[in-house]
Amino acid sequence: MTTTRRIGLSLGADLCWPKCFEDILARWNPTLKVGGETQRFEVERVTIEPFDLRRRVPYDVVIDRLTHWYANTREWIKKAILLDDLYVFNNPWSVQSMEKQTTYCAMMRLGMPVPETWMVPPKDYEAHVDLEPTLKRYARYFDLETVGGAIGYPLFMKPYDGGGWVGVTKIDDVGALKAAYEQSGKFLMHLQKGVWPWEHFVRCVGVGPQLRVVAYDPDAPLHARYTERHDHLPADVLAHLRAVTLTINAFFGWDFNSCELLARDGVWHPIDYANPCPDSQVTSLHRHFPWLVLAKMRWALFCAATGRPFRKTLDWQPFLEVADTDASFPEKLARYSAIAEERLDTAGFEAFREEHLGPLEEVAWEYFGGDEARNAVRKKVAALYPAHEVDEFTDRFWAAIQTWRAEESAGRPA
Numbered sequence: 001m002t003t004t005r006r007i008g009l010s011l012g013a014d015l016c017w018p019k020c021f022e023d024i025l026a027r028w029n030p031t032l033k034v035g036g037e038t039q040r041f042e043v044e045r046v047t048i049e050p051f052d053l054r055r056r057v058p059y060d061v062v063i064d065r066l067t068h069w070y071a072n073t074r075e076w077i078k079k080a081i082l083l084d085d086l087y088v089f090n091n092p093w094s095v096q097s098m099e100k101q102t103t104y105c106a107m108m109r110l111g112m113p114v115p116e117t118w119m120v121p122p123k124d125y126e127a128h129v130d131l132e133p134t135l136k137r138y139a140r141y142f143d144l145e146t147v148g149g150a151i152g153y154p155l156f157m158k159p160y161d162g163g164g165w166v167g168v169t170k171i172d173d174v175g176a177l178k179a180a181y182e183q184s185g186k187f188l189m190h191l192q193k194g195v196w197p198w199e200h201f202v203r204c205v206g207v208g209p210q211l212r213v214v215a216y217d218p219d220a221p222l223h224a225r226y227t228e229r230h231d232h233l234p235a236d237v238l239a240h241l242r243a244v245t246l247t248i249n250a251f252f253g254w255d256f257n258s259c260e261l262l263a264r265d266g267v268w269h270p271i272d273y274a275n276p277c278p279d280s281q282v283t284s285l286h287r288h289f290p291w292l293v294l295a296k297m298r299w300a301l302f303c304a305a306t307g308r309p310f311r312k313t314l315d316w317q318p319f320l321e322v323a324d325t326d327a328s329f330p331e332k333l334a335r336y337s338a339i340a341e342e343r344l345d346t347a348g349f350e351a352f353r354e355e356h357l358g359p360l361e362e363v364a365w366e367y368f369g370g371d372e373a374r375n376a377v378r379k380k381v382a383a384l385y386p387a388h389e390v391d392e393f394t395d396r397f398w399a400a401i402q403t404w405r406a407e408e409s410a411g412r413p414a
């Protein structure tokens, strides 16, 4: 008997990766024998409509890109996990409730070298009937200069729950600190010691147990911030970055996340790792884009085919038990990462990949050399760039994808 496993894509503005995902799966159209079952796979875009909470959703796995801002779909996903045993990445409860602040606190607790970070009460407030008595009774006057002095300069002011660089300011002295606070309005802000100047800046993109470490240039224009360089650091550093990223991702139940780390004096400081809906566009990822499409597809297929159970609660206790031991940080990290690799089932995934996913790599490599892929890139570029730049940028991103293909074929047996 043949069963069909169904993958849902819950999408907003994304254009390029879902199209490539669908095209590649259609081209390959695999039939896999998994656990004595013959399986076929379908992918479909999740639509937005009224739903009966008790009506089963027709998917085994959903890749979700909406939860962080769109409540209807988020609540549909929660229902589907609880009532229908859906597997989704990422965990919607965790996406909804974990801000930067929580992630900083948690990784400080695990002993990671998160830079010194303070929270300061906001400059302005939304109106509230209790606001005046509350502030009058309990808000202490504070001296920003003292806080800035305790942290040291440069420091970064940024929203405690931020993303997308909104409201982030580099601050070099007390005058700039006071000015930035005046401007901060109702934002609740962190002040964080700058890892400055840094020697390396990386973004570590994780999809399940798959990781790509990309050198990042925050000063470049948007299309060039992810640089071309990846997995470029010595093996022991890459192993460290893997341990840190997978620990963070497993801790928060984020199968798909991007962690920013800066190195200074040989120490890797995680600074921004609450990014559970990472940029997936070809216009940012260029030569890393095919890797991401494939990584999502491998993980979705693995989860769908094996019926990977969805971890509904985060269960931090095993990590905290390690954190509370007297072990050194490297020893603790090794133990966190063992928990993470187990939770992400690295061994099971690698075995599945080895046994079933070989042909996928071939199909994708061919696909990313053809017109369908080029059209998907062009569509995304056309949605983002002015008309007179569409040709130029399509060519540029296409060339980057061809670099990925050359790199892949160089790595294969002839």
Ligand SMILES: Nc1ncnc2c1ncn2[C@@H]1O[C@H](COP(=O)(O)OP(=O)(O)O)[C@@H](O)[C@H]1O
Binding pocket: 115, 156, 158, 162, 163, 164, 165, 166, 168, 192, 193, 194, 195, 196, 218, 260, 262, 271, 272
């Ligand atoms: N502690 C820090 N040290 C050095 N640079 C920082 C620090 N915090 C933030 N930055 C810079 O500011 C940028 C935006 O801050 P980040 O914490 O990543 O916020 P967002 O979530 O908005 O991306 C970072 O990519 C980095 O360039």
Ligand SMILES: [Mg+2]
Binding pocket: 164, 165, 260, 272
């Ligand atoms: Mg960031």
